Amino acid sequence: NAGVMQNPRHLVRRRGQExxxxxxxxxxxxxxxxxxxxxxxxxKFMVYLQKxxxxxxxxxxxxxxxxxxxxxxxxxxxxxxxxRGDSAAYFxxxxxxxxxxxxxxxxFGPGTRLTVL
Amino acid sequence: xxxxxxxxxxxxxxxxxxxxxxCTYSNSAFQYFMWYRQYSRKGPELLMYTYSSGNxxxxxxxxxxxxxxKYISLFIRDSQPSDSAxxxxxxxxxxxxxxxxxxxxxVFP
Numbered sequence: 001n002a003g004v005m006q007n008p009r010h011l012v013r014r015r016g017q018e019x020x021x022x023x024x025x026x027x028x029x030x031x032x033x034x035x036x037x038x039x040x041x042x043x044k045f046m047v048y049l050q051k052x053x054x055x056x057x058x059x060x061x062x063x064x065x066x067x068x069x070x071x072x073x074x075x076x077x078x079x080x081x082x083x084r085g086d087s088a089a090y091f092x093x094x095x096x097x098x099x100x101x102x103x104x105x106x107x108f109g110p111g112t113r114l115t116v117l
Numbered sequence: 118x119x120x121x122x123x124x125x126x127x128x129x130x131x132x133x134x135x136x137x138x139x140c141t142y143s144n145s146a147f148q149y150f151m152w153y154r155q156y157s158r159k160g161p162e163l164l165m166y167t168y169s170s171g172n173x174x175x176x177x178x179x180x181x182x183x184x185x186x187k188y189i190s191l192f193i194r195d196s197q198p199s200d201s202a203x204x205x206x207x208x209x210x211x212x213x214x215x216x217x218x219x220x221x222x223x224v225f226p
Contacts, residue, residue: 055213091160096221103149108160
């Protein structure tokens with residue numbers, strides 16, 4: 001059973017370009033989370049998605065950032081018109097379900113390291 | 118005030134030492150408390166989780182939660198060079214993890 005897969009592992013963009021980060025959850029997982037890790041900082045929640053639905057985007061910057069998790073295919077985190085401050089490691093996690101009464105582990109992918117020149 | 122506070126270290130100890138890693142948090146509503154380990158350039162991996170207050174042991178690792186003082190700890194016994202990594206505490210909100218900044222641990226032979 002393959003783990004959470006993310007690609008590309010490294011992405012270099014110039015200021016103003018678009019960045020697309022992909023995440024394939026573990027088999028059988030229908031919940032995807034995106035986190036961002038800035039240098040010397042902990043991971044910060046960005047967005048939580050289920051298939052075709054955004055459940056919680058409270059951690060997403062209001063502009064330039066968007067996320068989707070279509071019925072078929074991977075989840076995509078899209079950053080338009082990138083700026084140097086977007087340089088970070090972006091991690092995707094997946095879980096089988098979310099419950100208020102039991103704990104469901106979020107399994108993390110290896111991350112995509114975005115560098116904006 | 119940050120929701121989770123964690124000393125960033127770095128913490129450098131000799132092989133065989135007992136390591137204590139700690140976090141404090143501000144919201145008493147949290148019920149699940151996690152410790153993740155992150156090796157350089159890798160994704161975080163779950164070490165242990167604890168529900169509510171109490172202790173949990175797994176091999177050389179012990180997690181403690183004191184909800185009355187909003188304090189969580191991870192103890193590593195007989196530390197090994199392979200334990201060298203960044204350790205992140207995390208609290209589980211309804212649908213998201215809230216992480217501390219991580220403590221960088223270096224165990225030297």
